[in-house]
Amino acid sequence: MASRTPTRVRFDARLQRPAQPADADWAFLVLPAPASAKLPTRSQVTVDGTLAGTPFQATLEPDGQGSHWLRVGHELLAAADVQTGDTVTVEIAPVTEEPEPEVPPDLQAALAANTAAKATWDDVTPVARRDWIQWVTSGKKAETRVKRIATACDKLASGQRRACCFDRSGMYSRGNLGPPEAAE
Structure with a gap:
């Protein structure tokens, strides 16, 4: 083909x-x-x-x-x-092949500390890794990010390959996706 x-x-x-x-x-x-x-x-x-x-x-x-x-x-x-x-x-x-996303240091450290989560992480696609990263980093508060990293590691360790129920387009959630506000 x-x-x-x-x-x-x-x-x-x-x-x-x-x-x-x-x-x-x-x-x-x-x-x-x-x-x-x-x-x-x-x-x-x-x-x-x-x-x-x-x-x-x-x-x-x-x-x-x-x-x-x-x-x-x-x-x-x-x-x-x-x-x-x-x-x-x-x-x-x-692109014909999705590039590897840059993993934030705090998520990288958590994955390194959890071999089961790291094994699933290494086995998923770059798009799936990008989704996990976006889900972790999209929280507005530092404590939300910490909780999301822990949840992501738990879910990955149990074999979950995708950040479930995460609206990647921002069209169906009240997320803060969108361009920045333009200066006048």
């Missing part, structure tokens, strides 16, 4: 500066709904692409409304020679 080439999506979007933190050295853009609709999922999706002709790879975040947004780091802003307020041409395509 031939491998399927991901659909390339091209659009123009305005780079916005987040309101918080006030000294942010990054920008963001919100994908137009028709561009987002061409992606394979309403939740996080990793893409290869170009921003103003400059190549990048990033994970688009769900906006909770069925679309996506992209954080544009200061390195990409500088490489593309663009700044907030500019309208840029973006071309993206979903």
Whole structure:
């Protein structure tokens, strides 16, 4: 069977500066709904692409409304020679192989201390690991994060491979998914 080439999506979007933190050295853009609709999922999706002709790879975040947004780091802003307020041409395509997510140090330490949880963790897909990480880190309070790490390790140790009942798109929960508030 031939491998399927991901659909390339091209659009123009305005780079916005987040309101918080006030000294942010990054920008963001919100994908137009028709561009987002061409992606394979309403939740996080990793893409290869170009921003103003400059190549990048990033994970688009769900906006909770069925679309996506992209954080544009200061390195990409500088490489593309663009700044907030500019309208840029973006071309993206979903990656053919999901990259390994960066595991936060506190979760990494908890997994290292629980061999059964670590065994399941090592056996699941990068997308499943990304979901676990997002579930753990999406809590607003430090004590919630600690509880979620313990719960994740217990569930992984018992063989649960997915962060159950976690709304990856933000469309069905009261989560705080969405782009940052733009500075005026």
